[in-house]
Amino acid sequence: MERTKDGAPRSTAFASAQEVARLAGVSRSAVSRAFTPGASISEDTRAKVEAAAAKLGYHVNHLARGLMRQKTGIVCLVVADIHTPYLSRLLDHLSRALQEAGNVVMVLNAGRAAGNVEAALRQTLNYRADATIVLSGTPYRSIAQSCLDSGQRLVLLNRDDHLPGTVNLAVDNARAARTAATLFLRAGYRRLALVSSAIGTPSLLARRRHFLEAASENGVAVRIWEGGATAYDSGLQGGTELLAADEPPDAVFAVTDLLACGVLDAARRRFGRRVPEEIGVIGFDDIEQAGWASYDLTTFAQPVGEIADWTVRLVAGGIEAGMEDRVFEAPLVWRSSVARTV
Amino acid sequence: MERTKDGAPRSTAFASAQEVARLAGVSRSAVSRAFTPGASISEDTRAKVEAAAAKLGYHVNHLARGLMRQKTGIVCLVVADIHTPYLSRLLDHLSRALQEAGNVVMVLNAGRAAGNVEAALRQTLNYRADATIVLSGTPYRSIAQSCLDSGQRLVLLNRDDHLPGTVNLAVDNARAARTAATLFLRAGYRRLALVSSAIGTPSLLARRRHFLEAASENGVAVRIWEGGATAYDSGLQGGTELLAADEPPDAVFAVTDLLACGVLDAARRRFGRRVPEEIGVIGFDDIEQAGWASYDLTTFAQPVGEIADWTVRLVAGGIEAGMEDRVFEAPLVWRSSVARTV
DNA sequence: CTGAAAGCGCTTACAG
DNA sequence: CTGAAAGCGCTTACAG
Numbered sequence: 001m002e003r004t005k006d007g008a009p010r011s012t013a014f015a016s017a018q019e020v021a022r023l024a025g026v027s028r029s030a031v032s033r034a035f036t037p038g039a040s041i042s043e044d045t046r047a048k049v050e051a052a053a054a055k056l057g058y059h060v061n062h063l064a065r066g067l068m069r070q071k072t073g074i075v076c077l078v079v080a081d082i083h084t085p086y087l088s089r090l091l092d093h094l095s096r097a098l099q100e101a102g103n104v105v106m107v108l109n110a111g112r113a114a115g116n117v118e119a120a121l122r123q124t125l126n127y128r129a130d131a132t133i134v135l136s137g138t139p140y141r142s143i144a145q146s147c148l149d150s151g152q153r154l155v156l157l158n159r160d161d162h163l164p165g166t167v168n169l170a171v172d173n174a175r176a177a178r179t180a181a182t183l184f185l186r187a188g189y190r191r192l193a194l195v196s197s198a199i200g201t202p203s204l205l206a207r208r209r210h211f212l213e214a215a216s217e218n219g220v221a222v223r224i225w226e227g228g229a230t231a232y233d234s235g236l237q238g239g240t241e242l243l244a245a246d247e248p249p250d251a252v253f254a255v256t257d258l259l260a261c262g263v264l265d266a267a268r269r270r271f272g273r274r275v276p277e278e279i280g281v282i283g284f285d286d287i288e289q290a291g292w293a294s295y296d297l298t299t300f301a302q303p304v305g306e307i308a309d310w311t312v313r314l315v316a317g318g319i320e321a322g323m324e325d326r327v328f329e330a331p332l333v334w335r336s337s338v339a340r341t342v
Numbered sequence: 343m344e345r346t347k348d349g350a351p352r353s354t355a356f357a358s359a360q361e362v363a364r365l366a367g368v369s370r371s372a373v374s375r376a377f378t379p380g381a382s383i384s385e386d387t388r389a390k391v392e393a394a395a396a397k398l399g400y401h402v403n404h405l406a407r408g409l410m411r412q413k414t415g416i417v418c419l420v421v422a423d424i425h426t427p428y429l430s431r432l433l434d435h436l437s438r439a440l441q442e443a444g445n446v447v448m449v450l451n452a453g454r455a456a457g458n459v460e461a462a463l464r465q466t467l468n469y470r471a472d473a474t475i476v477l478s479g480t481p482y483r484s485i486a487q488s489c490l491d492s493g494q495r496l497v498l499l500n501r502d503d504h505l506p507g508t509v510n511l512a513v514d515n516a517r518a519a520r521t522a523a524t525l526f527l528r529a530g531y532r533r534l535a536l537v538s539s540a541i542g543t544p545s546l547l548a549r550r551r552h553f554l555e556a557a558s559e560n561g562v563a564v565r566i567w568e569g570g571a572t573a574y575d576s577g578l579q580g581g582t583e584l585l586a587a588d589e590p591p592d593a594v595f596a597v598t599d600l601l602a603c604g605v606l607d608a609a610r611r612r613f614g615r616r617v618p619e620e621i622g623v624i625g626f627d628d629i630e631q632a633g634w635a636s637y638d639l640t641t642f643a644q645p646v647g648e649i650a651d652w653t654v655r656l657v658a659g660g661i662e663a664g665m666e667d668r669v670f671e672a673p674l675v676w677r678s679s680v681a682r683t684v
Numbered sequence: 685c686t687g688a689a690a691g692c693g694c695t696t697a698c699a700g
Numbered sequence: 701c702t703g704a705a706a707g708c709g710c711t712t713a714c715a716g
Contacts (some may be wrong), residue, residue, distance in 0.1 A: 014709095045686080059492075061409075119441070294637070374696085685713105697705100
């Protein structure tokens with residue numbers, strides 16, 4: 001920070017409100033008002049301020065503004081596995097919606113390590129975020145509690161521990177999983193299987209549980225394969241092992257589209273199974289690849305648009321205002337990986 | 343902001359350095375020093391401060407800190423199409439690397455509209471970001487110039503206008519495109535085609551130009567299909583139209599993996615072509631799907647890890663310090679969509 | 685509508 | 701090593 005000999009303002013690249021005021025021939029307060037929607041200021045002085053600001057290339061310093069106002073405008077998104085189709089799409093919608101509502105989004109990539117979450121939490125606090133949204137499925141109890149303690153607004157996506165003061169947004173996993181089972185049974189499949197990862201995310205667990213329940217209610221047993229990450233490779237391996245077994249399944253519900261694509265490739269490419277005639281597959285998420293010709297997977301769509309819109313409303317309106325937890329429908333997307341009911 | 347009747351400090355959820363100082367029995371300055379690496383402070387007072395801070399749940403306010411220091415710690419990532427496999431992976435690496443280096447990342451989703459870029463620019467300036475990194479391929483001249491004018495550090499990814507004061511990071515598109523042509527020719531393919539989108543990104547244009555040049559140097563003409571977004575659907579359509587034509591190609595270089603997957607599906611599913619015997623396909627990016635069994639696409643890998651590491655170095659070290667533009671190799675990833683040279 | 689003034693929460697020379 | 705003081709760039713009652 002350099003300073004001229006005579007004590008004149010240092011030569012930053014940024015103009016300050018002070019300088020704008022000087023040039024416009026108004027007070028420092030007037031400049032503030034010109035950039036505060038709804039502030040009482042005459043058209044005349046506003047025009048003068050705007051002219052001076054434009055000339056000087058002035059940009060309100062939101063750091064300083066955040067110091068005085070209630071809001072910093074910052075919303076933190078805590079997320080792992082950003083590169084995943086579902087999460088990156090959600091991130092896309094969320095960040096766009098949040099921006100349109102006048103917020104700025106800070107992404108805290110929590111990775112997989114537990115320690116990173118603590119770091120993310122600290123940043124959230126250090127930058128005085130107005131709200132933080134946890135997208136990941138792993139239960140970040142510590143981060144949740146600390147944010148609440150600091151009076152931050154907290155939205156939890158796809159989690160099942162309902163911390164008081166928190167808003168929980170989820171998808172109707174139960175309904176979808178039951179639908180999957182019903183679809184298989186109605187179409188005549190009988191040797192059901194479920195493929196999941198070793199990751200015990202609340203969503204994944206819910207899908208698993210309800211699929212099993214629905215099958216059991218119909219007197220049908222379900223083979224279960226679980227392992228690895230929630231990724232294509234796991235699905236490929238799971239599908240392969242399932243089909244190599246003695247009584248291979250003729251229908252598998254993969255708890256995620258990524259897994260489903262792997263299962264599909266195992267079935268078709270490694271075992272030459274015809275889909276959906278010899279084996280039916282259903283996934284979850286409706287990622288882009290589910291619609292690709294090589295897969296054409298029947299699945300359930302994540303309502304990312306609705307989730308994003310609702311989140312924005314929560315962040316803007318506050319959770320006290322009668323807002324509550326919400327469960328979104330995940331509509332079935334019919335494609336060709338399951339035989340249709342006759 | 344509420345204030346008690348007697349003028350005592352307002353009841354925020356956050357403790358201030360002032361309060362920590364009081365509880366620890368030291369000066370306000372001492373608290374600052376305790377949280378400034380390298381500051382001169384005795385072990386004794388540091389311990390006292392830390393104890394008090396822990397008791398009060400104190401977190402340094404980085405907004406206020408940013409006001410005084412040179413750095414805010416904020417790095418902006420301007421990006422469109424976050425949901426895309428390549429970009430989301432780059433975002434993942436970049437955000438993780440930046441965080442590990444002590445920065446916090448602000449994502450500015452620029453979408454496709456031109457106006458959004460202006461908004462992103464303004465945010466970058468409003469929050470006094472230390473640096474901004476432009477990931478998108480669309481030429482955001484305006485944003486680039488304004489950031490430079492405000493003394494911000496600017497890193498441009500995959501662009502070709504070398505604004506002074508800016509660092510440009512790119513991938514060796516020329517080499518890759520030439521390699522693609524060579525691979526096809528050596529393997530005996532003769533009716534070459536190129537599939538690209540209607541988006542005139544510098545990278546895409548470079549790949550196109552050099553592929554055409556290399557083919558032409560070998561006396562081979564190239565059919566060109568261009569249209570739509572840089573996405574699977576365009577590849578599917580392009581592949582379909584190309585193969586429906588009078589003299590269908592027997593080898594196509596798709597300027598992107600997403601396009602290549604579409605081409606592959608058109609060839610195999612719609613025309614029953616055997617890959618690589620009847621048609622060879624090469625893509626670019628090495629997105630995850632390129633490795634899936636249904637595609638098994640030969641392609642060029644984006645060095646996302648290297649790009650991320652280098653970007654961090656630029657942001658940390660400053661660009662004056664002998665840092666310069668850099669072109670990364672995109673190594674060939676051999677898979678089965680092209681016949682191997684005999 | 686407008687300006688002077690206090691204050692947000694921090695850092696950093698400046699003198700001990 | 702340590703404290704008092706000035707200052708970062710803004711906003712917001714408070715009086716006109």
